[in-house]
Amino acid sequence: MTESKVQALPVEFYTRFFSELATSRKPSPIRSLFPLERTPGLISLLAGKPNPTTFPLTSIKLTSRSPTNPGEEIVTEVNGKALAEGLQYGPSDGIPDLLNWLYGLQERSHGRKKGEGWRISVGSGSQDVIYKTFLDLFNTGETLLVEAPVYAGVSSIFSALRLELIEVETDAKGIVSQSLRSILENWPAGKPKPKALYTVPYGCNPTGMTAALERRKEVLELAHVHDFLILEDDPYYYLYFGQAPRVPSYFALELEEQNVGRVIRFDSMSKILSAGIRIGFVSGPEPILRSIDMHTGFSHLQPPSLTQTITFSILNAWGHDGFYTHTQAVSQFYHDKRDVFETAMKKHLDGLAEWTRPEAGMFFWFKLLIGNGTDEGDSESIIRTKAVERGVLALPGTIFFPGGKKSAYVRASFSLNTPEEVDEALRRLKLVILDARGEQA
Template identity: 40%
Template sequence: MNYGRFLTAVSRARNTEFLSNLVEIQQRATPGSLIALSTGMPNTSCFPLSSAHLFTKKGKKLDLSPLWMNQGLQYTMSQGHPEMVEWGKQLQRRKHNPPTDYLHHEGKMDLCVTAGSQEAMCKTMEMLVTAGDNVLIETPTYPGILSIAKPMGCNILEVETDEQGPKISSLRKILSNWNPAESADVWSDIPRVFYTVSAGSNPTGVTTSFERKQQVYQIAREYDFLILEDDPYYFIQFSETPVPSYLSMDVDGRVIRFDSFSKILSAGMRIGFATGPQPLIEKLVFHMQVCTQHANTLSQMICLLILQEWGHEGFDAHTESVTEFYRKRRDIIVESCDTWLKDYAEWTVPDSGMFLWMKLLGIQDTADLVMQKALDAGVLFAPGKAFIANDAEPSPYIRASYSQAPEEDIDKMAPTKKGEKKKRSAMNEVVTREYTVNLHKRVHGMGFKKRAPRAVKEIRKFAEKMMGTPDVRIDTRLNKQVWAKGVRSPPCRLRVRLARKRNEDEDSANKLYTLVTYVPVTTFKRLGTVNVESED
């Protein structure tokens, strides 16, 4: 592959920082074999800490020896502490067995330790993308990538997703604007990068299927673009067998993979990895040399201490326990939503990760609900518009995270045991109250017939059943009240007046027979899917 075509002018110009090479030489040297007079490393005798004792939650004592403490408080290689880099490579071989690890050309797999996967993503985007470039990003997507891409001035091309991952039809529709042969033209604006969260997508919780990944990878080969595989939730997949990664099928060396310890070990230690073809990882390291220099060395040493104590089997056992922890929480929140919200929202059960992505029926935009009404009720969601490129567009979605809230708080939405009084959760109150207000706005007033033809049709069906004739007039001016059992309960019935001409045998001075009654609101539960504001 011609990796030079993917690099920005700044990245192509980057070369190794000379003194950083001296640090690497000094670190790799056998202790006592060099008289080090080259680098500006401080003398470790001036550091105030000498050692540390750490205890795991199971009571195991871990000793950070003076030797390891000195290493942790000192500069290290920009690529990462040598033992941490090697452990990361072993992890990729065990979990993904990347074909590029066996290559004997420049596409061979390499790895760089970063300050979390966010740093890896940011520096990779800066390495590959410049103002005006077309960049493929799945939608909805992780807001962190949008915060990186938008200020860069690139053109974000949103690839739609479904329950299997990125939609092939959407990807091909976007790419149909170019001929695959244009990828060889250095002046072409053909997309060169595709960003995707492959397992437990943030916010949807969807894991891209193996078949869909194969299709995406073949399109990447056809149009010669790189795949940026952001996979912080790889170890929180709820299926029996994890779905193979893009890295595991990368025969060309066109995948840059981002891993993170934040979700499984510690978010605050800020340890992640970027794995990909050596020429691109090298440029990433060159960038780190003149920026952060390296990921936190003390964090790397603590990570190594834990990982070496566990061994590979212990690490796998830990990640399995983390998966079970989040699986239980996923089940609780889904059960609660099934109980309380199935008439007011739609969702797909997450197969990985920490998030439930819900579409609220009858709601055009959830921003006001999230930032005002939900907060007033003591609940904090993430609004749907945070996960799309154009945050000025309305979104009926919310993201509910089940990672931190105590189980008893999530469990308030779960079915109660027999004999117990049912509790209505704050989450349920917010959603149903918003639905009530929204329904009220949509069904009352002079423009009812014009704006809500579906509701009128449903009322006519009800009226014909009640009155025994299709000759019914609906007076929508009386639809001024949505009746409910309490302020925060879902709407139960709608007040309407129905009228028909009286039969000849009906003795009355009035020409019309009028019935004022209440129609069950469940009849209109799909009413909110009509955008009444945009109708003529």
């Protein structure tokens, strides 16, 4: 086995990135000793774990569609040692079997191997590990770079920490690197520069954009020059349906850097296995992951062992090849959904809205043509009131801008509705837009 040439950043590099909350935590005197229980010959009197013979569940039978032949079903039974592990307390970072499977996934998807200064922690959905990461990296009032518009689901975290948000311009190719460069090169003297940049680079929620390769490389270069971390939130990575080959992730691209360890990557099983199963995971530098695990140990001890065991049973039955086959089918499903939605947009909104066709994810981001030449207009009242009155529910663009600026844009999801519902919704929206423009249908 050849020795890895990847050079990880030293542990002390991360010291200045941690929040006061993170540095004040002390390891649990009990959970920190859990790994010793696996020592051969050691008799553990350590933990107050309930005796598994008292648990009523004796087996769980799972039936899943075959990823290679949807007409067939794969039956997996969880029992014995695997079920016992799933019913018991477990490690804060996740059960070993699932972690090992995910390490294999990250190696195949992003070229990242174990033993290179990074590791994985499982969370109760990716939002769980995103929240912990922000609390572990930021003190109240510190500065964060965010792409604008930005995923509204993290805005409550930003608000709770009262972060100073610096909005970076985006377009159909992702973060406008020249905008980011200008912000950093003109940063006020004496003011600490931002610790991190938050981005959703594939099928971005809300814009649907997928960041181009050259933009990603420029952002990575700026991260190195201006010394910030990249928080890569990528729940739509496996929902890519563009015709061009998939662009490498930031997590993969940083292998081209002299030192690796500036990217913290968040993945989710919500869009490809089940939203309700609440399995997400974070991949990143060991010092930061240790802090996240300590946070987990303090808040709820661990991600649920049983849902991890169920998830692993399905993934293990499929294998990595089966997983990729499944995600290809899922991405094709959303590709078709996108085409249905765009067909209806062309039918009803041609000349009334502008958009760029998304190549990943499940959202259209389109601008209502309601301006007067000098002002693009604001979709807020139109979407929140007039559209709802006509029976259409979508999101006005303003909620995706941290500063709450006016926006003529609208975010619409194409994941659930039937073609008939899509057609009717956009027919109704057309009437709303015409009314806002003072025109007749």
